[in-house]
Amino acid sequence: MTRRTLIAGNWKMNGLADGLGFFAEIAPAVAKADADVLVCPPATLLRDAARLAAPHGVRVGGQDCHAATSGAHTGDISAAMLRDAGASHVIVGHSERRADHGESDGDVLAKAEAALAAGVTPIICVGETREEREAGQAAAVVARQLAGSLPVVSPGMELVIAYEPVWAIGTGLTASVEDVAAMHDAIRDQLPEPLTTCILYGGSVKPDNAAELLALADVDGALVGGASLNPLDFMAIIKAVSRKSEPLR
């Protein structure tokens, strides 16, 4: 059994319809990569992105979902709506959602459960702040976030974890390979399905650091923000997937 590497792009609140030539641009790298490639555009682009990405073997995902299936939640989007628009995955608990919208681990759990119920794979984000790392609390914080936001998974359901140290997101700073390796190892030990659950690293993954991060045994891919907006950078990260299929430990 193997975990297939996943390179996921998070466009955040960036992108207009005239940028959807992106998928054709990255197609040559996707065609050669032994990895799944996912792009999470803003919701306004999701349906068109799904249509344009599919011929190139790229999947699309949402950046957030509401925990309810429908109802009086102005401005929100349900997991079923994301799926209806073509999403295979949805990011939940991104640190920007946790910070900007006060999302708790319980909120993230409810969203992850809603995603699974809708047939959408949740990418559950966890990660410590700079203050928490400096206080020696990184492992405890991530363990607490995981404990509070991991849904019970039935056979056949998939989920993905993204370890994203908050201080590394959008800052150009990355965790050391030693720290990433240790955190991914600790996360895997806490997972109900450790052998088959992908753990992504996120936090300023760029063409020049992707290879060493992706080479780590417990790093099953990357969640890429800024560098996923540039097709050349994103292609370089896809090309950095040197590990074709990681034997399970």
Ligand code: PEP
């Ligand atoms: C992210 O948004 O999840 C992220 C990791 O961003 P960046 O790659 O820009 O740090």
